[in-house]
Amino acid sequence: MESGTRTDGQGIAIPPHHLVQVTLAADGETLASLELGPAVSRNPVLTLALPDGIAGATLELEWRDNLGDSGTRSLVIDERTAATR
Amino acid sequence: MERRAWLGRVARGGLGAGGALALSGALADDAAPERDDLDAALGRFGADDAAADPRLVVDVAADAWSGAFVMVRVDASALDGVRVLHLLRDDHGPATIASLEPRGALPARLSLTIRLERPCRLHALARTANGWVRAEATVATVGAPGCG
Numbered sequence: 001m002e003s004g005t006r007t008d009g010q011g012i013a014i015p016p017h018h019l020v021q022v023t024l025a026a027d028g029e030t031l032a033s034l035e036l037g038p039a040v041s042r043n044p045v046l047t048l049a050l051p052d053g054i055a056g057a058t059l060e061l062e063w064r065d066n067l068g069d070s071g072t073r074s075l076v077i078d079e080r081t082a083a084t085r
Numbered sequence: 086m087e088r089r090a091w092l093g094r095v096a097r098g099g100l101g102a103g104g105a106l107a108l109s110g111a112l113a114d115d116a117a118p119e120r121d122d123l124d125a126a127l128g129r130f131g132a133d134d135a136a137a138d139p140r141l142v143v144d145v146a147a148d149a150w151s152g153a154f155v156m157v158r159v160d161a162s163a164l165d166g167v168r169v170l171h172l173l174r175d176d177h178g179p180a181t182i183a184s185l186e187p188r189g190a191l192p193a194r195l196s197l198t199i200r201l202e203r204p205c206r207l208h209a210l211a212r213t214a215n216g217w218v219r220a221e222a223t224v225a226t227v228g229a230p231g232c233g
Contacts, residue, residue: 003200031191039174039182041154041198049162051190 003038021064024048026057026077055082121179123208130171132210135217140164143172143209143222152201152227157182160194161211164218167193171210177202202230 004016022034032048054077064070127133140163149155161167170193172182187193193211201224208221 005202030188032188033186034195035184036197037179037181037183039177039179039199039201041200043198045156045196045198047196048185049192049194051192053190 001038001040001042001044005038016066018066019044019063020066021062022046023062025060025062026050026054028060050077050082055079121181123173123175123180126171126173126180127210130210130212130217132171132212132217132219135210135219137220138164138211138218139220141209141211141218141220143207143220145207145222145224147223148226148228149201149224150228152203152230155199155201155224155227156196157199157207158194158196159185159209161209162192162194164193164211164213166214167211168214169212170195172197172199173208173210174199174201174205175208176205182207201227203227 001019002014002017004014006014008014016038018038018040019036022032022036023030024032024034031051034046036044056077056079058074058076060072060074062070062072127135140161142158142160142163144158144160145155157172159170159172161170167187170185170187172184172195173180174182182199183195183197185193185195204224204227206221206223208219210217210219
């Protein structure tokens with residue numbers, strides 16, 4: 001995550017690079033849409049409170065950054081994880 | 086969504102009409118962060134008249150040991166029917182940090198790490214069926230600036 005306000009050792013501006021969109025879905029149903037800007041920290045920590053009854057669901061996370069890169073991750077929420085969320 | 090089209094939709098009163106479109110364009114163009122000060126963001130969201138509400142909480146340490154990694158929690162779960170939740174900062178550009186559109190049973194609650202270059206106030210805005218509400222918290226000191 002680069003805010004776009006920093007310069008390198010030669011005084012050249014470092015272009016912004018950060019997440020712009022994150023979408024969280026459970027079993028294909030969207031739970032949350034997030035838009036993020038350059039003020040989010042490097043190596044960001046994002047925490048959402050999952051709804052009740054989520055155990056057994058497959059969570060899918062999609063992300064996109066301001067340079068056009070994107071990716072997805074998924075995991076199954078087991079009973080223990082759901083109980084300790 | 087292209088910025089001009091988004092502004093047009095706001096002008097027609099379509100902001101927050103539901104679905105993913107409610108969030109689209111919530112953050113200002115990276116190329117012009119100076120245009121996204123707090124007042125501009127409030128105007129863009131149509132939230133100039135947002136009222137303070139104790140059910141909306143912004144939780145942040147008053148003293149940040151490092152501006153590069155400041156943990157913030159925004160909790161609007163005590164409000165009914167939150168359609169969108171924004172986190173903003175003053176005295177920095179761009180002002181808008183993050184926007185969350187919770188769906189279904191997801192609690193309207195978000196924690197995230199942000200960067201701050203200097204002390205400022207953090208503002209939360211939540212849009213419900215009854216309109217906008219707001220809350221704020223102050224970061225009084227920032228140890229090492231986070232190149233906001």
